[in-house]
Amino acid sequence: MLSRKTDNRSSKANKNRYKKHNNRPDKRSKMDKKKEVSFTKTMKRLLDYASGDKLNVLIVLIFSIVSTIFAIIGPKIMGNATTEIFNGLISKIRDGGQGIDFSKLLKIIFVLTILYIISTVFSYAQSYIMSGVAQRISYRLRQEISQKINRLPMEYFDKNSKGDIISRVTNDVDTLSQTMNQSLMQVVTSVITVVGVFIMMLYINLMMTIAALIVMPLTMLVLSIIIRKSQVFFKQQQKYLGDINGKIEETFSGQNIVRGYNGERFEINEFDAINRKLYDTGWKSQFLSSIMMPIMNFVGNLGYVIVSILGGYMAINGRISVGDIQAFIQYMRMFTQPLNQLAQIMNLLQSTAAAADRIFEFLDEEEIDLSDKLPLEGPVQGNINFDHVRFGYNSDNIIIKDFSLDIKAGQKVAIVGPTGAGKTTIVKLLMRFYKLNSGKISIDGIDIDSLDLESYRKNFAMVLQDTWLFSGTIMENLKYGRLDATDEEVYKAAKAAHVDRFIMTQKQGYDTILTEDSKNISQGQKQLLTIARAILSDPKILILDEATSSVDTRTEVLIQQAMDNLIKDRTSFIIAHRLSTIRNADLILVLNEGDIVEQGSHDELLAMDGFYSNLYRSQYEELKGAN
Template identity: 35%
Template structure:
């Protein structure tokens, strides 16, 4: 998932329109924010004009009553400006945080239903960047972007109009430095835009690297690769630092330059205005007002460059978020079929599957499992065993053929309903940082504590759970770090079986446990398989002796099928696998 570049456009209106879809539920608040910003912009030129009027009419004439009145007017304007600024700042912050909350909800909901192939191709750290950093950027768009840009532009227009009204000659003198400001602002905008893109790319790379290597820290330490990984991280961190320093450099240059240009305009006003005052062509109040106008005029210009960059980066972030939300790598769920009861008959009919075409990992696979029967899949690593069971839960979509359950095509079933009736136990058990009970129920309120305990007793997990502090309320920490491999495996059995699935899938479920625990699990499995359709993948052939049918896979094809005894008599692939595992007994 490559990083997108910032477009050369100042504003991508197509994306801005999509952005307004997120604002639509809060139209009233957004319109109120725009109104407040416009009021604030309209109030900006009021104070200089009041000061001009006060100096020219009251100060020079010694009118104390008028001076007091004008002072009260100025205080009133300041209070009104403060109220408007507070209301607009709070409302823009509220609007931004509320909208990004909604976007994060939509984004996470989308991620929950993405196909597993998407996660195979996309670094997790990059998805974290999308969900956290990119969404956070949108908050700045609402607080410092769209509405603020409109307010700044209106303020500039109003100030220019008032300046021309007050003294058109001084106005032209004041505006004579604008070309310099516009040129410097454009250069700054382009440089900062590029540096922002580099910063965000560096952040995404850091997130991906840190997430991946902390997750795989045991591999790093097992092979003593700490120094190598530290060097890689140092390089990524250095790239991040360089990108940020470039951004800081551009800001450090631009703002002093903008101040110098603003000071030049002030100097021109003082120089030209002094001559006009001496010539009695203008007043002290007008000169004072114009000095204030210059500060009010150049501040929005300086801010506009920053706001346009904020808007551009918000557009880039929105584009990335929308591409994820609009991704066609979505678990297709056209089916609506939800029968009252699932019997569990499974059939693969001429199934072809590839993670990346045309490299097919399953080739013309066909087999049938009657309801309540057990089928076992065996074969060398990479033969296609795990791929076969992944297709049954529609974690991936097949390219050719059909998969049927109870003689109904898999695509016709409502997906969440179907998965709730398939219990899966994997060799690599993932536990969340939560209690044992919540790791079993996954927060499903329909599953009671009594059901959890009953399932745990059935697979022999209750004994060790009762010995833990807090029993079923014991926090297993991230990835179940405080439990043994066998204990985690037992919890995964309880997790699958507490939902009373009609189809049970065991993917080398006893490969990571000791012999004593395996015997305990095998005894429980025998009880649990009764009346259920079971599909078992096992490297230990001793665990599948009683299977109703055994399929031997090699290079994505079924090369043998039959019972344990019949396959041994055939003296083919299965017999060879059996001899390899038990050669010490032959």
């Protein structure tokens, strides 16, 4: 994207939001207080995205079970080897027997080696398959987010920071991907290990198992409380991460203004305020999660002490073999290790749940209603009717109060008026960027709200004051509104917009790559390229919003000539600040505070000696004074 200005309403909303950070402590809204993140529900919805990989997930589960079972059997077999060595040494000392049976010992070691090799192979296979599953889930989420953006009403972008939306696509999806890739199967493995090891511990000795696990219920209760508390801070952490991305995006895109007004200190203070919020929630969430590991270590060490004392007592009484004690201690380590892993993974899963919740919150946003919409078929004439249109960006601040107008096909309609009169809002409503509060807009007698958006908007072309070009070649940018255009048609449109000479001065001509930091293209040249794009799209209805505001007077004359040819037999809406550019319009609408105060041709309006006449004379005097 080469240039894009932030909407004034959105900027003011962001400023107010950042001022709130500085002026008063952050409080959770009533909605936030009522809405607790449902960890289970969120994770279940996330796992639903793996429905297309059910076979792969099943294979991973089987591999995980097999790998874990083989790893669990290992300590018992190793205990048998220890018992064999212990019994051999004791028999040799007491009775002078043969001692250790090395052939039997080697067989045990061989079986143990095979088990561990198989366990390792299955573990590697499950990791390989799960990596693909995790990446496909991330791909689907990003794809849904991208499609969702195109279905959201414009109000959403006015009320939400672009940086926060970007954060959901990048940071939040990356958090999900990393957790699923690294930790999801660890959860499965840990659970299977805990269950399997518990069974083996019961098989070895019931009393030692009870002694080892006697403090476990209390530990689980404490951990569950910590998890619930920390989840709130993880949610806030993801939110403030989105806020800080929005602030960075806003500041970087407005560097000229920031430096021109010496606003560096203000921006630093604003950033520090949000960064402090992120720091506070970050350390709280990480601290609460980090204390889970020491708790688990304490439980594990306490269990070792209890088992060592009880096991030694039982061995003395001949109620358990030395090898079984060794195996039991290994199982205890295997039992506490996955619990420790689960404690660590819960830290990651909480971040994942918070990230997933933000993504699903975005995906659940109300969309534009596209149901029961009819395609706009047949050639469009271009008759436009506004019938008692009423609209406000906020319901308590109505901008367009009662706007009615009938425009015939092919008419050139100019809209003028002071700043804030509602000029740009009128064409935004015509493009169906916003929903009317009341009233109706029709095209060729058909209510535009009943029409399919794509078939409706393909009849329009827009040239705005805020130029928009994306990173790509000049040819690709010009074809944006009509992808099937031939190169010859592109050349013709560029010549009509008087931008062909500039393009040919570039080393690669029409194949020149435009980037965000292109230094060889001015704002006026960008404007000419967008005009050429509109000419190429060959629309039936044309919207020009201060289309020549960034070009010099000589170029403006040439563009006006090109526009005169372009708007022939087309309905056109021209929003202009310089009244000299719309003198040949068929109809000039003079807006003030959302109402039409005057309308007519240039000469008719001057003869009225009213609002338009005053505007025209004031501009003429300014121009005369400047000369």
